[in-house]
Amino acid sequence: MHKYFKELRTLLIRNYVPLSTIRKTIAELRDHAEELIQSYKNEGHPREIAENLAIEKLGEKEIIVERLIAENRNSHFAGRHPIFNFLILPFALMTLIPPIIMVLSLFISLGLILSGKPISPIVLGFTGIEYFCIYGLFLLITIRVCFLILNNFRGIRWVLYSISIMALNGLFFYWKTSLVLPSDTESGSGQYGIFNYGYYLIINKFYSIGPIPADFSPNFSPNLYMGMTPFIIFIIFALWYQLQARKMLETD
Amino acid sequence: MKKTNPDYQNGVPELVILKILSRSEMYGYEIARVIITQSASHLSYGEGCIYPTLHSLQRKGHLSSRREKVNGRERYYYKITAKGKKRLIALSNEWERISQGVNLILENKLSHA
Numbered sequence: 001m002h003k004y005f006k007e008l009r010t011l012l013i014r015n016y017v018p019l020s021t022i023r024k025t026i027a028e029l030r031d032h033a034e035e036l037i038q039s040y041k042n043e044g045h046p047r048e049i050a051e052n053l054a055i056e057k058l059g060e061k062e063i064i065v066e067r068l069i070a071e072n073r074n075s076h077f078a079g080r081h082p083i084f085n086f087l088i089l090p091f092a093l094m095t096l097i098p099p100i101i102m103v104l105s106l107f108i109s110l111g112l113i114l115s116g117k118p119i120s121p122i123v124l125g126f127t128g129i130e131y132f133c134i135y136g137l138f139l140l141i142t143i144r145v146c147f148l149i150l151n152n153f154r155g156i157r158w159v160l161y162s163i164s165i166m167a168l169n170g171l172f173f174y175w176k177t178s179l180v181l182p183s184d185t186e187s188g189s190g191q192y193g194i195f196n197y198g199y200y201l202i203i204n205k206f207y208s209i210g211p212i213p214a215d216f217s218p219n220f221s222p223n224l225y226m227g228m229t230p231f232i233i234f235i236i237f238a239l240w241y242q243l244q245a246r247k248m249l250e251t252d
Numbered sequence: 253m254k255k256t257n258p259d260y261q262n263g264v265p266e267l268v269i270l271k272i273l274s275r276s277e278m279y280g281y282e283i284a285r286v287i288i289t290q291s292a293s294h295l296s297y298g299e300g301c302i303y304p305t306l307h308s309l310q311r312k313g314h315l316s317s318r319r320e321k322v323n324g325r326e327r328y329y330y331k332i333t334a335k336g337k338k339r340l341i342a343l344s345n346e347w348e349r350i351s352q353g354v355n356l357i358l359e360n361k362l363s364h365a
Binding site for chain 1: 279280281284297298299300301303304305307308311312322323325326327328
């Protein structure tokens, strides 16, 4: 394969253009070049010169790469709206999940009250199903966002920024502790989530939640595994792409 | 290296390619030859640049393609779809309107010169 096509393909892989697009484009350009070479040879040029003329006729590879990237981005909503993809979507993930969980938890609390268990209406009892829903929701959205980020690759800075928002989400929304009230946790156990204090202040306006622990303070309860999840998912996607790209290079 | 004519990029490739493919099914090299011969080489561009446009038109459903093996090489033939024909009419009308407007300005400029 001519150096031109190799370099073009490397540039496209570096920009995470879908491999199917790369395969098709390279095949078309090679076919086009062969046709041009043939016509130059028919004009009496030797093969080497005909090849150089054909490559020149195809145009600058940087422009072709630029067009292909633009075309790929324009074909997806997320690509056409990078601010939404890289900023709003991860942020929405961060801010929308807690209220969903809160509502879900309130329903569970209500269920516990109706079943006659002695529990505050706001204290939240978590079950295995609830964890499954929360982490499942988080994982699904994270996988989707990571896929969109890779498919609309705009440089490592954008990737780190976007993934970090989701990682912070996973890290600090330690769902259980962020919603448990201080009176229902062991003092100093670190079971106050990042939002406990805010919730506590609001809830206390409307509902008496009992004595405040002397050492009450909003502690962080980071969930390291959830914080690492977006990075791990993105790295898996990127490695998978590179593995497939390598296979493609080997077959040519 | 052949530089791309910037004027050629503002929606014109779409119109030109749709128009050419409205006559018959073709592959990239053929399309490039038709553009050059029928425009009397006035449209200057790197021929490789037609492929992103072809892919874009295909993704939008304006073109369909089929693959064929020719001399051991993969070749993709493109043809216009019904949606593409509608798009061609819309683009042609738009182009007509713009070119008439530009011509009026140029004629006016010339008459004042």
